[in-house]
Amino acid sequence: MKTNLILALCLLGFLGQSCIDGNTQVQGGNSAENSKVDSLFLAGIPQGKLANPLLEEVSGLVASQHYPNRLYVHTDSGGEAAVFVLDTLGNELGRLDLSGLKNRDWEDIAIGPGPNGSSYIYVAEIGDNEAKHEGIYLYRFAEPELLQPIPSTSIDQVKLQFPGGPKDAETLLADPITGTLFIVSKREPKNALYQVPATAFEKGSATLEKVHEFDFNSSVAGDISKDGSQILIKTYLAVFYWKRTEKQSLVEALQAAPMRLPYVPEPQGEAIGFNFKGDAYFTLSEKRNGVTPTLYRYPKK
Numbered sequence: 434m435k436t437n438l439i440l441a442l443c444l445l446g447f448l449g450q451s452c453i454d455g456n457t458q459v460q461g462g463n464s465a466e467n468s469k470v471d472s473l474f475l476a477g478i479p480q481g482k483l484a485n486p487l488l489e490e491v492s493g494l495v496a497s498q499h500y501p502n503r504l505y506v507h508t509d510s511g512g513e514a515a516v517f518v519l520d521t522l523g524n525e526l527g528r529l530d531l532s533g534l535k536n537r538d539w540e541d542i543a544i545g546p547g548p549n550g551s552s553y554i555y556v557a558e559i560g561d562n563e564a565k566h567e568g569i570y571l572y573r574f575a576e577p578e579l580l581q582p583i584p585s586t587s588i589d590q591v592k593l594q595f596p597g598g599p600k601d602a603e604t605l606l607a608d609p610i611t612g613t614l615f616i617v618s619k620r621e622p623k624n625a626l627y628q629v630p631a632t633a634f635e636k637g638s639a640t641l642e643k644v645h646e647f648d649f650n651s652s653v654a655g656d657i658s659k660d661g662s663q664i665l666i667k668t669y670l671a672v673f674y675w676k677r678t679e680k681q682s683l684v685e686a687l688q689a690a691p692m693r694l695p696y697v698p699e700p701q702g703e704a705i706g707f708n709f710k711g712d713a714y715f716t717l718s719e720k721r722n723g724v725t726p727t728l729y730r731y732p733k734k
Contacts, residue, residue: 466668473733477716478730483727493540495554499552531582538558539558544576552576555605559602559603592638593629600620612631617666620650627643653668675689700724703719
């Protein structure tokens with residue numbers, strides 16, 4: 434389905450509230466979202482539906498770096514203060530309750546290096562529909578073996594602020610090579626890329642640094658492959674993809690024009706992530722207009 438048709442259906446309400454709701458306005462017609470879909474990956478294959486009503490507003494997804502069959506997801510505004518664990522067919526395996534935290538508006542999740550280089554899960558409380566929160570938060574904890582509550586003493590947090598005032602954002606990227614963390618804004622005509630070093634967790638607070646602007650808007654999710662060589666950013670209407678060479682920083686890689694990958698239109702798709710090997714990616718939507726969230730897998734050719 435072409436982007437213009439998707440946008441028209443969204444505007445008319447046939448795809449639910451994925452493109453326009455009470456807080457979001459998609460600005461269609463930019464060159465990136467109208468670009469040709471690359472054939473590097475195949476079309477999405479439905480894996481399974483999510484039956485748990487607690488998972489009707491999934492907003493973030495990332496694959497484990499230790500367990501090939503694990504996907505970590507969470508819900509957004511007002512949802513459970515927990516990371517749910519799925520298998521790659523969408524079956525629920527368990528949950529990680531994050532003790533002492535509340536879910537004001539968790540919008541994305543990532544995995545990257547933490548202290549001593551070990552694998553850490555990062556949860557981003559960065560949603561701010563009305564741009565009224567001076568501080569946003571990132572939480573992190575070591576990727577666990579057992580699916581049980583994470584004590585508050587094992588959760589690090591950092592308070593962040595945007596230069597120039599509050600912004601809404603839904604995309605978090607963790608560079609597996611440098612450990613640097615990136616946030617992509619959502620509402621400007623050209624979404625912006627901001628970075629903060631992982632050492633900010635040691636200080637407790639930091640101001641994000643703006644490092645790039647994209648030629649698209651309404652960014653809602655993103656991910657980096659385990660080896661750092663592939664990058665995804667998703668809008669409501671499209672999936673964008675970059676390859677990164679060994680000599681490139683993440684910012685240098687993202688300054689290139691992206692490829693556009695296949696995407697099955699979802700009612701309100703706000704989650705994307707590579708699989709364990711980086712040879713496929715998954716997408717997942719919130720529930721809208723009675724459409725049960727379905728996990729889609731897009732394998733490489």
